[in-house]
Amino acid sequence: MRSARHDRRSFMLSAASLATTLGLLSQARAEEAGGLRLGPPQPFSFEALVTLARARAAAPYEAPPRPAPELVQAIDYDAHGKLRFRPEHALWGREGSVYPVTFMHLGRYFTKSVRMHALEGGEAREVLYSPDYFTIDGDSPAARLPAGTPAFAGFWLRESRRLGEWSGREPWVTFLGASYFRTVGELGQVGLSARGIALDVAAAEPEEFPDFTAFWISPAARESDPVTVLALLEGPSLAGAYRFVIRRDGGVVMDVDKHLFLRRDIEQLGIAPLTSMFWYGEYPGSHAHDWRPEVHDSDGLAIWTGAGEHIWRPANNPPRITTSSFLDDAPRGFGLSQRDRNYDHYLDGVDYHRRPSCWIEPLESWGRGMVQLVEIPTDDEIYDNIVAFWRPEAPARAGDALRFRYRMHWLAEEPYFPADLARAVATRLGRGGEPGKVRQEGLLKFVVEFDGPILKSIPWGVRPTVVATASRGRVSLQRAEPIWHTPRWRAEFDLAAEGSEPIDLRLFMELDGKPLTETWLYQWHPEVLG
Structure with missing residues (x-):
């Protein structure tokens, strides 16, 4: 089994019809949002999202629709790359948050639509899709999507507009595909990804990929302020409410608070999962066909155990799917790291030496369980074949309501490493x-x-x-x-x-x-x- 580097996600909630007066209100607010069309304001909060997720889990799961599947499938990698969001339509591109938000279009690898909302002062307003937001050529399959098709697949947080022209710079946070997200980290280069949840990775049952189906994004008034993102997670086995408090401070630091409501028993519940790529490193393997010395986004798993031991486990590209379990009680942290920062060890133009490390820091005791590392054979760098997560000892049963809080450090090195150890x-x-x-x-x-x-x-x-x-x-x-x-x-x-x-x-x-x-x-x- 092999995990593609970019999974797919989508969901379309029932659309609310707008009364004429509310439509006029949306148009009046649109100019404030940089030209976006916004729906009417509705009261909303994280507590309301938790209530919504609990209610969704109590109801039968409905598979999210995939709009215009034949046309969306025709938006291949090259065609999708041409669907660039026009910066003049960015949410908070001119005023409001210092961090503008741009949106990603549906395509072959992101086939399910996701609802987007701006959340300010306790009120949420949906960002309504328009093809005018994107550079859509006349011969693009996207140009043939039926009118009214909800075609957002994800979003980008862009660098501060107070630091100069932001539209030409890489986004610092991306949420795109199933429950995947990633950041540029401390060295300005994306690499490994995180997920909202991992279910049955390399288990007896097929792996399940729940989707973030809706987002609510709150602005940051200053660079030192966080951007808060709320997200609804939905899948056949569970529903979840997520709050990400995201800070751009040298690297990227996220505080994650998630409530999970289980529809059915789950064999393997993976908390705070990280997904990366390891093809080969400095030690021997079957890579004589490639000219580069090393190719990997991460070169190992770091663990700080509840007993205080610091562990380093180099990554492998094994001959078969391999799961390694590291039993622990109240772990202090774990993460996938890129420790080799020497460009000469890669000799490539894609900056493997600058890929971020991501450290997971529990903000409360997680009790007994294990850090699990899943390594999947790969013969190319285009596949994510490394997964690491925390698996609680207690069985995950239908009807369970679970909460986990943790901090994610997207940096060059693991934080808190003691000076008296090499x-x-x-x-x-x-x-x-x-x-x-x-x-x-x-x-x-x-x-x-x-x-x-x-x-x-x-x-x-x-x-x-x-x-x-x-x-x-x-x-x-x-x-x-x-x-x-x-x-x-x-x-x-x-x-x-x-x-x-x-x-x-x-x-x-x-x-x-x-x-x-x-x-x-x-x-x-x-x-x-x-």
Whole structure:
């Protein structure tokens, strides 16, 4: 099973007819909204959204309609790229929020319409679709959509209009496709995505992709103020009410508050899911057909356990779908990270070295459960094949009402990492044994590079102890040494093991009985090297 990088989403709520007087009111307000057509004001709040989601979950699920499916399917990748939103129609493009909002059009990969609302002063006004908002050529399939077709698929938050011309710059937040969203992070480049929920990823039942079917967006008066986005989630198994409080502060920080109402039992409920791509890294694999040294949006999973241990698990492109579970109680955080920031390690023009890391910080105790990492085989960089999420220990049952609050840090590095530990920054594999001696057949050497200020405190001539273990096989030649001309140290060991089943490895360095590094975990698939 393979996850496409861009899923699809849609939903159309029942449209309200406008009385003549309300239509005049909408037109009067339209100029204030930068030329958008807005519906009449209606009272609305997050509490009202929670009530709405609870009511939806109590009713039978209705599959969202897909407007004009044949025409929408004809809007392929190239045709969709030409449907650019005209900046003069942006919500808050001239006044109001400092962050303008533009909208995305339906297309082959985003086939379901999503309702959009501006929310100010406790009143919501729907943004009514018009083809005039987009650059639609006469020969575009979008030009043949029937009049009145609701054709919004998602939206972009744009950079502050007080910092100059915003329309030519990349959006800093995007909500588009199922419950997917992503941001540019701290280094100005998009990469991995997040989702509102993950249901049955690599489980016995087919994976389900609920949709954000409606959004309510509140303005920010200053750059330091947050943009608040409310979202309604709907799917066959559940409904949900979401509040995103989003700040643009160096990187992007989101506070997420979500209420979930379950229609039926769910085998695998994934909270705060992150989705990314890992084709190959610096360690060997089946990628000799590509010229680049590395290709990935994220190179590993970081975890800060409830017991205080910092764990780094490098990502894999495994030979088969693999799920790894990390049991925990009240985790302090986890995330998918891009730690390798050296352009020379990618040699590509798509800025893999600037892809953001995303850290999930629970804002309350999540109790017992596990961080799960799902790795899916891929033969190209166009597919997201890495998923990480929190799975509660308690079963997810029909009728459950659940609430989760967490903070998402879209930054260059994981926040809160302690200064007295070094990070694992590279994992290398090679032939085992020692130079100048007969090499044992099948012996493999693992080399882990660590970096961090704490390594400078190691006295000259002193070598830290390497503590390495394996779930099976024999570990030998454990040693540490500085990497000359750099501040880094390497820890290495040899592994002798038979068979093709995966082997779980664990390593850290210590000095005088005290850890110097985080804990490196790795799952080795012997068959990858044949």
